[in-house]
Amino acid sequence: MIIVSACLCGVNSRYDGKNNINHKVLKLLEEGKAILVCPEQLGGFSTPRPPHEIKNGAGADVLSGNSKVISNDNFDGTERFIRGAEETLKIAKAIGAKYAILKSKSPSCGKGIIYDGSFSGVKIPGNGVxxxxxxxxxxxxxxxxxxxxxxxxxxxx
Structure with a gap:
């Protein structure tokens, strides 16, 4: 079983209330091979919500307590991002997931590249929480x- 970001399967769970449908990912769901997750919703955020970015680091820094996930209106969403990551991991373990397909560049789901926390579109190396x-x-x-x-x-x- 694979966990996938809900927005990639057409669920309007993005911060702006939209989705990022990817038909190849959706096919996994339709074939019963995937379970949907939205770490931000699992962490307690509503949809829509203000956009968030990791300030002064990446997911590893958030998990170690050395950086925070802040919204563009200066709300500290760090605890919710960590809670959402933990809930996502619980689901992955419960279904025996070996793989995850997650939305690129997201402060939760991004892998390898995320936004830098300035809300200016600048990207840096790192993972979401x-x-x-x-x-x-x-x-x-x-x-x-x-x-x-x-x-x-x-x-x-």
Whole structure:
């Protein structure tokens, strides 16, 4: 079983109330191979919500207490992001997920590249909070962009 960001399957769970539907990811759900998660909703955020970015670091820094996840209106959402990551990990463990396909660049789900916390569109290396926690727990994380280049059979190993 694979966990996937709900927004990638057409659920309007993004911060702006929209989705990022990806038909290849949606196919996994339709075939019964995926479970939807939205770490931000699992952490207690409503949809829509103000956009958030990680200030002064990445997901690893948030989990170690060295940086925060702040909204563009200066709300500290760090605790909710951590709670959402932990709930996402609980779901992944409960279903025996070995893989996750998560929304790129998100402060929760981003893998490898996230926004820098300035709300100016600048990107930096790093993971979102949920992606970081999943990887620390041996769940292989892919962005939807990476998934586009992977054969479905990869997930049947």
């Amino acid at each position: 949920a992606a970081e926690l999943l990887q620390r727990n041996n769940i292989e994380v892919f962005t939807e962009e990476e998934f586009e280049n992977i054969d479905f059979e990869y997930f049947n190993k």
